[in-house]
Amino acid sequence: MARSLQRELSLALAAAILAGGLAAAAASFFFAYSEAEEFQDDTLRQIAALAGREAGGATYDGSARVADPESRVLIVRLAADPRPAWLPEGLAPGLHTLSGGGETWRVYVRAAEGAGRIAVAQSTDVRDELALDSALRTLIPLLLLLPLLAWLAAYIVRRELAPVRRLADIVKAQPAERPAALSASGVPEEIAPFLRAINELLERVAELLGEQRRFVADAAHELRTPLQALSLQAQNLENAATVEAMRARVAPLRAGIERARRLTDQLLTLARAQAAGAATQRVDLAAFARELVADCLPLAESRAIDLGIEPSGDAFELAAAPELLQLVLRNAIDNALRYTPSGGEVTLRFFGEGPDAVIEVVDTGPGIPAAERERAFQPFHRLEGVPGEGSGLGLAIARDAASRLGAELSLHERPGGGLVFRYRQRRGTP
Numbered sequence: 025m026a027r028s029l030q031r032e033l034s035l036a037l038a039a040a041i042l043a044g045g046l047a048a049a050a051a052s053f054f055f056a057y058s059e060a061e062e063f064q065d066d067t068l069r070q071i072a073a074l075a076g077r078e079a080g081g082a083t084y085d086g087s088a089r090v091a092d093p094e095s096r097v098l099i100v101r102l103a104a105d106p107r108p109a110w111l112p113e114g115l116a117p118g119l120h121t122l123s124g125g126g127e128t129w130r131v132y133v134r135a136a137e138g139a140g141r142i143a144v145a146q147s148t149d150v151r152d153e154l155a156l157d158s159a160l161r162t163l164i165p166l167l168l169l170l171p172l173l174a175w176l177a178a179y180i181v182r183r184e185l186a187p188v189r190r191l192a193d194i195v196k197a198q199p200a201e202r203p204a205a206l207s208a209s210g211v212p213e214e215i216a217p218f219l220r221a222i223n224e225l226l227e228r229v230a231e232l233l234g235e236q237r238r239f240v241a242d243a244a245h246e247l248r249t250p251l252q253a254l255s256l257q258a259q260n261l262e263n264a265a266t267v268e269a270m271r272a273r274v275a276p277l278r279a280g281i282e283r284a285r286r287l288t289d290q291l292l293t294l295a296r297a298q299a300a301g302a303a304t305q306r307v308d309l310a311a312f313a314r315e316l317v318a319d320c321l322p323l324a325e326s327r328a329i330d331l332g333i334e335p336s337g338d339a340f341e342l343a344a345a346p347e348l349l350q351l352v353l354r355n356a357i358d359n360a361l362r363y364t365p366s367g368g369e370v371t372l373r374f375f376g377e378g379p380d381a382v383i384e385v386v387d388t389g390p391g392i393p394a395a396e397r398e399r400a401f402q403p404f405h406r407l408e409g410v411p412g413e414g415s416g417l418g419l420a421i422a423r424d425a426a427s428r429l430g431a432e433l434s435l436h437e438r439p440g441g442g443l444v445f446r447y448r449q450r451r452g453t454p
C-alpha cells in the first residue's frame with residue numbers, strides 16, 4: 025500500500041488521543057487509590073476512637089463483636105473477642121495490611137480506655153473499587169467519544185492538506201512547454217519552503233526550455249545559411265564552362281561542405297554534452313594534457329601554430345569525468361588554433377591555486393574585448409571583424425560541459441596580446 029500522509033496523521037492523532045485517555049485513566053486511578061487509601065485509614069482511626077470510648081463505658085459488652093455488612097468494617101477486642109485466624113493477638117498498635125479468608129484487610133490497632141487493645145479492619149477491596157470507579161468515570165466517556173475524535177482528527181487533517189491537493193491539481197493542469205510559478209496564497213507556512221523550491225525548479229525548467237527553443241531556432245538558421253551556400257556553389261559548378269573553372273569552384277564548395285560538417289558535429293556534440301551522465305574518476309592532469317595536445321597537433325601543424333604544454337611542478341590529480349573534461353579543453357584548444365594567425369602560439373598549462381585546480385589555454389590570437397567575453401559563451405555568437413571560421417558553438421559547448429563538472433570558465437586578456445581561457449575546479453570534488 026502506498027504511503028499516505030493523511031492516513032498516517034489521522035492514525036497517529038487517534039493513537040495519541042487513546043494513549044492520552046489511558047494515561048489520564050491511569051493517573052486518575054493512582055490519585056484516586058491514594059485518596060481512597062488515606063480515606064480508609066482515617067475511617068479506621070475514627071471508628072477505633074469511637075469504639076474505644078464505648079468500650080470504657082458501662083453499656084459496652086466487652087464480648088460483643090460488631091460487623092457492618094455494607095461497609096464491611098470489623099471491630100475486635102484482641103484480648104477477649106473471638107477473632108479471625110488471619111488476625112494475630114499480639115498485633116502492635118498502628119496500621120497494618122493483612123491477608124486472610126481470600127481477601128486483603130487493612131487493620132488499625134489502638135489501645136482502648138480500660139478495655140485493652142481494639143482492632144478495626146476493613147477489606148482493601150473497598151478502596152480498590154473506589155479507585156477503579158474513579159478511573160472508569162474518566163476513561164469511559166473518552167472511549168465513547170473516541171470514534172468522534174478520530175473522525176474529527178481525520179477531517180481536520182484532510183482539510184489542512186487540501187491546499188497541497190489543490191497545488192497538485194494546478195501543477196498537473198499546467199502546459200509542459202510553458203510551466204508557470206505557483207501562487208503562495210493560502211499555503212500553510214510549513215509548505216511554503218517546498219513551494220518556493222518548486223517555483224525555483226519551474227523557473228529553471230522554463231529557462232532551459234527557452235534556451236532549447238532559442239538553440240533550435242539558431243541551429244536552424246545557422247544550418248540554413250551554409251546549405252544555401254552549398255546549393256549555390258553546386259549550381260555554379262554545373263555552369264562551369266571549362267575544367268579550370270570547375271576546379272576553381274570546387275575549392276569553395278569543399279570549404280562549405282567542411283564548414284557544414286563541422287557545424288553539424290558541434291551541434292551533435294552540444295546535444296551529447298547536455299545529455300551526458302559520465303562517471304567521475306581521478307584524472308592525471310599531466311598525462312591527460314599530453315594526450316590532448318597530441319590529438320590536436322595535426323591541426324596546429326596544418327596552420328603553422330606552435331602548440332605545446334607549459335611545464336608545471338605541481339603534479340596532481342583532478343576528480344572529473346574525462347569525457348566532459350576533454351570536451352571542454354578540446355573546444356578551447358580548437359578555438360585557439362582556428363583564431364590564432366599562422367606563426368602564433370597556443371599553450372596549455374595547469375597549476376594549483378589554493379584548493380582549486382586551474383587549467384589555462386593561452387593563445388597569441390586577436391583576443392576578445394572585455395565587454396564581449398561573457399557573450400562569447402552564448403551559442404552562435406561570433407565577434408564582428410575577427411577573422412576565423414568558427415560557428416560560435418565551441419565556447420557554449422565548453423561552458424555547458426564545465427557546469428556539469430562543477431567548474432567555472434572565464435576569459436582573460438593575455439599580457440602582450442591574445443586570450444587566456446581559464447578552467448577552475450575544486451580538486452577533490454567534480
